[in-house]
Amino acid sequence: AQSVTQLDSHVSVSEGTPVLLRCNYSSSYSPSLFWYVQHPNKGLQLLLKYTSAATLVKGINGFEAEFKKSETSFHLTKPSAHMSDAAEYFCVVTHGSSNTGKLIFGQGTTLQVKP
Amino acid sequence: AAGVIQSPRHLIKEKRETATLKCYPIPRHDTVYWYQQGPGQDPQFLISFYEKMQSDKGSIPDRFSAQQFSDYHSELNMSSLELGDSALYFCASSSTGTGNYGYTFGSGTRLTVV
Numbered sequence: 001a002q003s004v005t006q007l008d009s010h011v012s013v014s015e016g017t018p019v020l021l022r023c024n025y026s027s028s029y030s031p032s033l034f035w036y037v038q039h040p041n042k043g044l045q046l047l048l049k050y051t052s053a054a055t056l057v058k059g060i061n062g063f064e065a066e067f068k069k070s071e072t073s074f075h076l077t078k079p080s081a082h083m084s085d086a087a088e089y090f091c092v093v094t095h096g097s098s099n100t101g102k103l104i105f106g107q108g109t110t111l112q113v114k115p
Numbered sequence: 116a117a118g119v120i121q122s123p124r125h126l127i128k129e130k131r132e133t134a135t136l137k138c139y140p141i142p143r144h145d146t147v148y149w150y151q152q153g154p155g156q157d158p159q160f161l162i163s164f165y166e167k168m169q170s171d172k173g174s175i176p177d178r179f180s181a182q183q184f185s186d187y188h189s190e191l192n193m194s195s196l197e198l199g200d201s202a203l204y205f206c207a208s209s210s211t212g213t214g215n216y217g218y219t220f221g222s223g224t225r226l227t228v229v
């Protein structure tokens with residue numbers, strides 16, 4: 001069965017410093033992987049998605065993630081954090097071998113950005 | 116561009132009452148998904164519909180039911196509400212052509228049971 005594990009429930013960085021949010025996946029198939037962001041009392045916004053075309057995926061707002069099959073990881077990074085990046089981040093994997101069907105969410109990582 | 120529309124945005128109900136949540140998918144999207152996100156929790160899959168037929172079922176209580184109509188909008192019906200049903204309920208839609216790559220979430224309905 002597919003699953004994702006977000007290794008940190010809470011990450012705190014200073015504004016202008018790099019961000020690293022860690023995610024490991026488990027999948028019997030070649031997975032489809034996503035990162036979503038949720039600001040307080042808001043909906044889920046797609047940051048980026050891994051479509052197997054390239055292992056380094058660039059998303060919105062300067063975020064990117066690298067798919068590493070050997071490490072079963074899909075960590076999210078950003079070179080320089082902004083205050084507006086403070087939010088909840090979810091690593092997500094598709095259920096099953098197709099690219100349709102339900103999404104399986106990780107437990108979430110709360111990103112705090114200090115001035 | 117049109118997004119996934121959910122109504123109402125907020126809903127307050129008393130225990131044992133019923134609630135109906137509505138979801139209007141992106142035009143030409145044929146698949147609708149419902150998720151429940153409890154306080155401080157990650158979203159949990161409830162149920163999905165493809166072309167008006169139930170396509171998958173997750174951890175949806177028997178007190179809940181859902182359907183997709185001919186215009187592709189979907190409704191989640193919740194009866195005998197319990198305090199633990201208080202959560203943010205998300206609807207998402209996609210088309211089989213784009214699958215998860217075109218998955219779009221609505222802003223959610225926040226249900227509070229008192």
